[in-house]
Amino acid sequence: MKKLLLPALLLTPLLSLAQADLVKHVNPLVGTAKMGHTYPGATVPFGMVQLSPDTDTIPYAVDGKYNKDVYKYCAGYQYDDKTIVGFSHTHFSGTGHSDLGDFLIAPTTGRLQLNPGTEDRPESGYRSAFSHKNEVAEPAYYKVKLDDHNITAELTATNRVGMHQYTFPKSDEAHIILDLMSGIYNYDGKNVWTFVRVENDTLITGYRQTNGWARTRTVYFAMAFNKPFYQYGNKNYDEEQVYKGFWRKFDQTKNFPEFAAKKLRAYFDFKTEEGEKIKVKFALSPISTEGALANMRAEIPHWDFEQVKQQGQAQWNKELNKVVVSAEKDDLVNFYTALYHAFLGPTTYMDVDGKYRGLDMNVHQAKGFTNYTSFSLWDTYRALHPLFNIVQPKRNADMVKSMLAHYDQSVHKMLPVWSHHANENWCMIGYHSVPVIADAVMKGNTNFDANRALEACVTTARNNYYDGLSYYMEMGYVPEDKNGSSVSKTLEYAYDDWCIAQMAKKLNRQDIYEEFIKRSQNYKNVYDAKSGYMRPRLSDGSWKKEFDPLDTHGQGFIEGNSWNYSLYVPHDPAQMVAMMGGKRRFAQHLDSLFTMELPGRYFENTEDISRDGIIGNYVHGNEPSHHVAYLYNWTDQPWKTQERTRMVLKAMYKPTVDGLGGNDDFGQMSAWYVFSALGFYPVAPGSEHYAIGSPAVKSASINLENGKTFVIDVKNQKDRNVYVQRIELNGKDINRSYITHSEIMDGGRLTFHMGSKPNKKLMAVAP
Numbered sequence: 001m002k003k004l005l006l007p008a009l010l011l012t013p014l015l016s017l018a019q020a021d022l023v024k025h026v027n028p029l030v031g032t033a034k035m036g037h038t039y040p041g042a043t044v045p046f047g048m049v050q051l052s053p054d055t056d057t058i059p060y061a062v063d064g065k066y067n068k069d070v071y072k073y074c075a076g077y078q079y080d081d082k083t084i085v086g087f088s089h090t091h092f093s094g095t096g097h098s099d100l101g102d103f104l105i106a107p108t109t110g111r112l113q114l115n116p117g118t119e120d121r122p123e124s125g126y127r128s129a130f131s132h133k134n135e136v137a138e139p140a141y142y143k144v145k146l147d148d149h150n151i152t153a154e155l156t157a158t159n160r161v162g163m164h165q166y167t168f169p170k171s172d173e174a175h176i177i178l179d180l181m182s183g184i185y186n187y188d189g190k191n192v193w194t195f196v197r198v199e200n201d202t203l204i205t206g207y208r209q210t211n212g213w214a215r216t217r218t219v220y221f222a223m224a225f226n227k228p229f230y231q232y233g234n235k236n237y238d239e240e241q242v243y244k245g246f247w248r249k250f251d252q253t254k255n256f257p258e259f260a261a262k263k264l265r266a267y268f269d270f271k272t273e274e275g276e277k278i279k280v281k282f283a284l285s286p287i288s289t290e291g292a293l294a295n296m297r298a299e300i301p302h303w304d305f306e307q308v309k310q311q312g313q314a315q316w317n318k319e320l321n322k323v324v325v326s327a328e329k330d331d332l333v334n335f336y337t338a339l340y341h342a343f344l345g346p347t348t349y350m351d352v353d354g355k356y357r358g359l360d361m362n363v364h365q366a367k368g369f370t371n372y373t374s375f376s377l378w379d380t381y382r383a384l385h386p387l388f389n390i391v392q393p394k395r396n397a398d399m400v401k402s403m404l405a406h407y408d409q410s411v412h413k414m415l416p417v418w419s420h421h422a423n424e425n426w427c428m429i430g431y432h433s434v435p436v437i438a439d440a441v442m443k444g445n446t447n448f449d450a451n452r453a454l455e456a457c458v459t460t461a462r463n464n465y466y467d468g469l470s471y472y473m474e475m476g477y478v479p480e481d482k483n484g485s486s487v488s489k490t491l492e493y494a495y496d497d498w499c500i501a502q503m504a505k506k507l508n509r510q511d512i513y514e515e516f517i518k519r520s521q522n523y524k525n526v527y528d529a530k531s532g533y534m535r536p537r538l539s540d541g542s543w544k545k546e547f548d549p550l551d552t553h554g555q556g557f558i559e560g561n562s563w564n565y566s567l568y569v570p571h572d573p574a575q576m577v578a579m580m581g582g583k584r585r586f587a588q589h590l591d592s593l594f595t596m597e598l599p600g601r602y603f604e605n606t607e608d609i610s611r612d613g614i615i616g617n618y619v620h621g622n623e624p625s626h627h628v629a630y631l632y633n634w635t636d637q638p639w640k641t642q643e644r645t646r647m648v649l650k651a652m653y654k655p656t657v658d659g660l661g662g663n664d665d666f667g668q669m670s671a672w673y674v675f676s677a678l679g680f681y682p683v684a685p686g687s688e689h690y691a692i693g694s695p696a697v698k699s700a701s702i703n704l705e706n707g708k709t710f711v712i713d714v715k716n717q718k719d720r721n722v723y724v725q726r727i728e729l730n731g732k733d734i735n736r737s738y739i740t741h742s743e744i745m746d747g748g749r750l751t752f753h754m755g756s757k758p759n760k761k762l763m764a765v766a767p
Contacts, residue, residue, distance in 0.1 A: 020324055025335070028138065030654075039052040053084045093345055101185075108175045152167040166278045214422075225280055298352045325677075326697065373402070407456045433460070488624075500516040504516060521572075587637045593618050627683045629645045679695030708745070713749060
């Protein structure tokens with residue numbers, strides 16, 4: 001690794017001639033234990049297919065009551081499980097909600113069983129026991145032995161096609177099961193309809209309609225085998241037996257070319273020789289089976305599994321080489337696994353011809369851009385999209401175009417809140433497409449109509465019907481007796497409004513600027529100077545009497561408490577510091593956040609995060625705290641930012657299966673790591689500034705799409721040397737606690753000189 005990295009760092013132009021093999025530093029199993037909610041399977045950067053094992057399929061309810069185990073399986077896989085049910089083609093990475101898990105495939109031998117069985121009795125169904133000793137997870141590749149069937153399963157993928165390779169023993173009873181009932185976040189009624197058409201003895205097509213987190217989702221597929229099956233069939237699990245059997249004129253259960261039902265499992269039978277490989281290509285489309293077939297033919301027109309794997313890993317190496325770092329072994333795994341997770345989404349959502357299904361359920365054509373879906377914006381606006389504006393600017397501009405297309409198709413005339421697969425889930429709060437768009441505009445990444453984007457942001461922010469906005473516009477805050485999570489909403493709306501104001505100022509829209517810069521000050525309306533905390537107000541203007549800054553129940557906050565959210569004014573930290581008693585008192589407040597003992601009642605939903613994600617009252621597993629360690633830069637003690645960020649890097653990220661201190665939240669946790677390991681962080685997306693922290697790498701080269709390279713060089717890097725002694729930008733000392741986006745994009749060299757004791761005279765100038 002040193003032979004590859006050091007020449008690249010010293011002679012950065014050589015990076016264009018040869019790429020480092022960085023795939024070997026990625027461990028997709030990181031975060032698959034506890035609550036990281038990552039999946040270990042095969043996918044390519046921003047790929048539409050996420051082909052991954054599911055270790056259980058959990059019903060949403062048991063005996064009519066919510067099943068708490070559902071939360072564990074947001075990604076379909078838990079490392080501690082002993083069995084694998086099968087391999088499905090769609091997964092979220094690191095989310096706190098579940099859906100997807102489409103088209104589960106399970107290879108089996110022996111007597112045909114179409115029930116998945118249970119973990120304690122896997123022999124009662126088609127699932128299989130497995131051992132991690134026989135499991136391999138790499139970018140674009142997954143391998144495992146299914147012990148109960150003596151089958152070695154291998155998975156790889158292109159953007160829109162998953163490829164399976166199953167090595168069978170000698171058997172006259174070899175089966176490949178296609179389960180159209182299985183899914184993540186399952187409940188009775190989720191499947192609206194499934195349809196399978198046997199085109200010939202090697203090609204199957206069909207679709208699945210679901211009513212899950214996304215209420216109206218249809219996914220089409222084409223499934224091809226490298227060997228003809230000799231017989232096939234299905235079982236219809238519909239209790240009501242509606243529409244079964246073409247008006248009962250035919251027996252659909254065996255060797256009939258079409259079958260359809262709400263609850264359906266199909267099977268395809270083979271006879272295999274010892275070591276014979278049955279290969280499956282499985283293509284997806286949001287439009288049609290014809291689109292799925294076209295995707296398959298375009299992306300995998302052959303049966304060479306190894307070629308697909310190598311091409312997928314080459315794609316990963318290309319993306320990972322956008323940031324080439326030198327670091328200790330564990331830190332390399334942490335860094336490149338984080339960068340890998342950051343590049344898993346949002347995901348492509350269109351066929352190879354550019355067609356996709358829109359929010360209006362009509363077919364649209366993406367002209368001149370890639371359409372993306374799965375926008376977990378309450379999480380990802382904070383660091384993931386700002387990271388993209390540095391290392392994936394073209395993709396990020398296309399993501400903005402995708403958001404604007406969503407807006408055009410929305411009957412509410414709203415930008416996305418949490419959207420996926422042509423649906424708006426309305427999950428979480430705020431209108432956080434706005435900071436994503438504003439960050440792109442302010443940083444000059446505007447391969448889209450910026451004025452049109454501004455109008456979409458303004459229209460979204462003026463929507464009288466959305467989540468307490470009418471109260472916010474009328475009263476300057478959201479009243480808790482009228483709309484829950486009122487303080488969180490007020491604070492987040494105020495920040496989003498500041499982003500609109502910044503865009504308007506840059507685009508010379510003074511009228512819009514004045515309206516929204518005024519709205520951005522609404523955070524002051526929920527600050528109670530007497531208690532020193534942000535606090536819920538009622539519609540009569542009074543403070544809600546029952547108040548505990550550590551509690552979340554009915555206190556006006558979401559995924560946080562008053563102590564955390566009182567620090568959420570990312571767009572105006574200097575004023576926040578003054579409002580809360582000045583620099584010294586504010587620094588003491590931050591100190592207590594990291595050192596206090598947090599009562600167990602912190603979360604309204606104790607599933608949401610484990611104790612592993614908490615340092616004192618600082619909750620790294622929930623995003624409202626992600627900027628907090630950097631706020632010392634606005635006090636007279638900026639060295640504490642350096643100390644705290646290095647502490648969080650060590651405590652919350654490890655190269656182990658339980659190495660994430662909370663949900664990765666579609667790459668936000670990972671993007672925090674990437675930024676912080678490089679030594680800076682976007683406290684307020686929509687600003688050009690990045691707050692300085694303490695780098696954890698020895699050196700880094702950020703290879704920009706504009707052809708330039710920004711080098712980070714860290715002198716005297718050691719575990720104990722967490723404090724910045726001096727900073728040079730292109731050979732000149734800078735005595736400030738920030739760098740700018742323009743300085744990064746211009747290329748050059750940022751040099752950190754580190755030491756074991758703080759330099760209290762350094763970085764006196766905050767952003």
